[in-house]
Amino acid sequence: MSDPVSLTTDRPGRVATPKPSARGRSHRTNDRRLAVAFIAPALLLLLAMSVFPLLWALYLSFTDYSATRGGTANFVWFGNYTAILTSAQVHLRALTTLVYVIGAVGLQTVLGFSIAYLISRRTHGRGLLTTLFLVPMMLSPVVVGLFWRFMLDAQFGVVNSMLGSLGLEPVEWLTRQRTALISLIVVDTWQWTPFIMLIALAGLTAVPKYLYEAASIDRASEWFRFRTITLPLVWPLLLIAVLFRAIEAFRLFDLVYILTNGGPGVSTETLSFHVYKVAFLGFNTGTASAYGILMVLVVIILTQLYLRYLNKLKED
Amino acid sequence: MRYPKRRGRPARKVQLAAAAMLLLATTVAACGDGKDDDAKASAPKAPATIPELTQDPLTLSFIWFEWPPAKALETFANKEYKKVRPNATIKVNTVPNANWHDAMFTQFAARKTDFDIAILDSQHIGEAVTNGNILDLTDFVKSNIDVGAYNPYLLAAYGQFPQAETGQRDENASLYGLPLLGDTWTMIYRKDLIGDKPPQTWDEMISTAEKCQTDHPGVSGLAFHQANGSDAAAVTYNTVNGVYGGNLWDAKNRKIEGVLNDAAGQEAMSVLVDRMKPLTAKGSGNWFIDEVNAAVAQGKACIAFNWIAASGGLLDPKQSTLGTTREQILGKLGFATLPKQKTDLVPLGGMGMHVSAYSSPANQAEALNFMKWFEQADIQKKWAKAGGVPSRTDAIQSPEFLQAGPFNQVYADSVPRMRDMWNVPEYARLVDIENTNVNAALNGAKKPKDALDNIAKEQQAVLDSSGRKGGGGL
Numbered sequence: 001m002s003d004p005v006s007l008t009t010d011r012p013g014r015v016a017t018p019k020p021s022a023r024g025r026s027h028r029t030n031d032r033r034l035a036v037a038f039i040a041p042a043l044l045l046l047l048a049m050s051v052f053p054l055l056w057a058l059y060l061s062f063t064d065y066s067a068t069r070g071g072t073a074n075f076v077w078f079g080n081y082t083a084i085l086t087s088a089q090v091h092l093r094a095l096t097t098l099v100y101v102i103g104a105v106g107l108q109t110v111l112g113f114s115i116a117y118l119i120s121r122r123t124h125g126r127g128l129l130t131t132l133f134l135v136p137m138m139l140s141p142v143v144v145g146l147f148w149r150f151m152l153d154a155q156f157g158v159v160n161s162m163l164g165s166l167g168l169e170p171v172e173w174l175t176r177q178r179t180a181l182i183s184l185i186v187v188d189t190w191q192w193t194p195f196i197m198l199i200a201l202a203g204l205t206a207v208p209k210y211l212y213e214a215a216s217i218d219r220a221s222e223w224f225r226f227r228t229i230t231l232p233l234v235w236p237l238l239l240i241a242v243l244f245r246a247i248e249a250f251r252l253f254d255l256v257y258i259l260t261n262g263g264p265g266v267s268t269e270t271l272s273f274h275v276y277k278v279a280f281l282g283f284n285t286g287t288a289s290a291y292g293i294l295m296v297l298v299v300i301i302l303t304q305l306y307l308r309y310l311n312k313l314k315e316d
Numbered sequence: 317m318r319y320p321k322r323r324g325r326p327a328r329k330v331q332l333a334a335a336a337m338l339l340l341a342t343t344v345a346a347c348g349d350g351k352d353d354d355a356k357a358s359a360p361k362a363p364a365t366i367p368e369l370t371q372d373p374l375t376l377s378f379i380w381f382e383w384p385p386a387k388a389l390e391t392f393a394n395k396e397y398k399k400v401r402p403n404a405t406i407k408v409n410t411v412p413n414a415n416w417h418d419a420m421f422t423q424f425a426a427r428k429t430d431f432d433i434a435i436l437d438s439q440h441i442g443e444a445v446t447n448g449n450i451l452d453l454t455d456f457v458k459s460n461i462d463v464g465a466y467n468p469y470l471l472a473a474y475g476q477f478p479q480a481e482t483g484q485r486d487e488n489a490s491l492y493g494l495p496l497l498g499d500t501w502t503m504i505y506r507k508d509l510i511g512d513k514p515p516q517t518w519d520e521m522i523s524t525a526e527k528c529q530t531d532h533p534g535v536s537g538l539a540f541h542q543a544n545g546s547d548a549a550a551v552t553y554n555t556v557n558g559v560y561g562g563n564l565w566d567a568k569n570r571k572i573e574g575v576l577n578d579a580a581g582q583e584a585m586s587v588l589v590d591r592m593k594p595l596t597a598k599g600s601g602n603w604f605i606d607e608v609n610a611a612v613a614q615g616k617a618c619i620a621f622n623w624i625a626a627s628g629g630l631l632d633p634k635q636s637t638l639g640t641t642r643e644q645i646l647g648k649l650g651f652a653t654l655p656k657q658k659t660d661l662v663p664l665g666g667m668g669m670h671v672s673a674y675s676s677p678a679n680q681a682e683a684l685n686f687m688k689w690f691e692q693a694d695i696q697k698k699w700a701k702a703g704g705v706p707s708r709t710d711a712i713q714s715p716e717f718l719q720a721g722p723f724n725q726v727y728a729d730s731v732p733r734m735r736d737m738w739n740v741p742e743y744a745r746l747v748d749i750e751n752t753n754v755n756a757a758l759n760g761a762k763k764p765k766d767a768l769d770n771i772a773k774e775q776q777a778v779l780d781s782s783g784r785k786g787g788g789g790l
Contacts, residue, residue: 172599
């Protein structure tokens with residue numbers, strides 16, 4: 001019996017092949033070089049545009065560096081992190097962001113899934129309806145912010161004009177503490193509900209029909225079919241959509257900037273908006289870097305917890 | 317079964333190690349760059365005499381925010397400056413007002429600018445000077461500019477650092493800029509609703525607005541800046557603060573707490589929130605220049621306050637519902653200096669020209685030449701005629717200026733009454749604190765007293781935080 005080592009490739013389980021000749025090895029080396037050559041530009045771009053800035057920000061986060069003042073970056077070690085984590089200003093923005101994320105993503109999930117469910121039950125015009133519902137998602141958030149700003153204007157806005165025609169009092173949508181945050185949630189929901197709808201629709205159309213047929217034979221009610229077939233099968237996919245939306249909502253900036261500029265006062269300032277102010281009003285680059293790193297860490301930790309739950313769900 | 321050792325592993329490890337070292341080296345190199353900047357941490361000096369100018373085609377770029385004077389400057393400069401420098405083209409780049417500071421200072425931070433002349437607000441000078449972003453023009457001004465032709469405070473406000481005391485100029489201090497556009501608030505009032513004679517005191521102005529609002533349903537008594545972006549709400553509070561005898565700070569001792577929120581400051585905040593705000597339109601808590609102008613043009617306000625340089629559009633029949641001709645509109649709109657109360661102070665607006673330290677030598681020379689040309693008496697008068705607000709006393713008093721707009725006399729009368737905000741490197745943060753808190757008070761998110769106490773406390777913390785280790789800017 002020959003030596004099994006010489007007959008195996010570096011991948012166990014594959015059919016053993018004879019050791020390649022010198023010419024074959026040369027081909028493989030060339031292929032490898034070619035592969036490296038192909039991926040090198042993308043890899044370098046990734047290193048230059050993502051990895052290096054991240055490491056650079058990490059380094060700056062331990063310093064008191066200011067981009068405009070220049071000069072030496074003095075190490076303050078965890079000084080920036082401690083200041084951020086103990087700052088009442090940051091706690092306030094974190095609470096605002098939390099309320100916003102829960103409000104916006106919760107509303108989008110309920111609406112998005114409901115619309116997807118209704119569309120999935122239609123046989124005619126499904127494609128057209130889906131396309132129409134997707135339009136808001138395709139617009140730039142700045143454009144969306146600008147036209148909603150006009151629509152929600154207390155004096156000249158179309159929303160208050162409609163309320164007026166119904167005999168209702170005009171509402172100060174963007175300049176009152178309670179309504180300003182609600183307005184942000186409504187505008188974000190208007191734009192991003194289609195995203196949840198799209199993912200939910202993909203999940204709904206993938207549910208095997210025979211399950212429903214079997215349930216029909218058993219005379220299962222509509223609600224029973226929804227609860228025991230539709231929801232459990234679509235749930236994991238829906239959770240992924242919620243994860244994406246939650247991450248997006250967590251770093252909301254553009255809508256706040258255009259619609260309320262964080263006001264009234266700072267009542268709609270999210271964490272991202274606050275980072276912007278720290279970074280560009282006082283050019284406290286070190287603090288802003290630490291702030292950004294902490295936000296990335298929060299997203300990573302929450303995503304990990306979320307993915308674990310998702311995996312557990314799959315295993316179950 | 318035995319498996320052969322993977323050949324790829326060591327090679328991959330070497331590659332990973334090499335990549336890590338490359339990143340580390342790049343990071344260290346970048347850190348080193350920061351050290352190099354240390355040597356440049358003060359404003360470089362402009363030459364006393366203008367260097368030889370290029371004869372090649374050249375574009376002299378400005379940066380400003382988007383508003384009518386920006387367009388007026390580009391048109392005026394290209395028409396007039398080309399007569400003396402045919403190879404030069406003037407380009408005024410504009411950004412939205414809220415991005416103005418960021419647009420300039422992010423480029424300064426990069427030590428590379430796509431503009432040669434930064435049009436800085438007077439309060440930006442401290443930040444730009446301490447960071448070494450603009451040229452020191454002291455020697456250049458001495459040799460090329462007739463400083464006696466200006467009201468000393470205007471020259472100081474748009475160029476001097478450290479900041480001058482209100483109404484004065486320190487002749488020994490350095491100058492970093494020259495006036496481009498003077499400005500202050502004008503009171504705009506509806507002659508057809510409240511009569512030809514404008515209110516003379518702040519209290520009278522409020523009661524007149526109150527009566528007008530009651531007598532004319534659908535028209536609000538007042539319209540003024542309340543937004544929390546830029547310096548909108550802050551300027552409004554500072555104006556009322558000044559009129560009611562308050563002070564923004566004790567500049568000598570860098571003290572804000574106990575000064576801003578003293579009895580006069582509290583009275584001013586109470587007047588603004590409790591007496592003036594109820595006379596404004598519902599939902600006007602985010603109004604700035606354009607919204608106030610729109611309210612006036614649509615006949616929705618009895619009395620309004622706005623910057624003079626932004627008021628030209630009010631007389632345009634295409635933008636107004638008050639008349640089909642300029643004369644008809646002027647029959648209804650009056651412009652007056654701000655009413656007095658305990659003092660006669662008015663806010664100083666406007667901006668100066670400042671040469672970027674990162675511009676090319678040829679463009680810096682052209683920028684200096686442009687500034688020398690622009691500050692001449694006859695050019696200032698032409699600028700006034702073209703819609704600009706000059707700073708030279710002879711131009712301010714000239715018929716070209718006084719007859720160019722009904723609000724120009726207001727500016728001429730207001731010059732001796734002007735007061736500026738703080739001109740310190742921490743300006744951007746100070747104004748943000750004041751803006752957000754005044755805006756919160758105006759929109760019911762904070763009680764007026766709490767808002768003012770918060771402003772004083774937070775601004776004081778900013779001024780006191782220079783030696784703090786970590787967490788600056790929160």
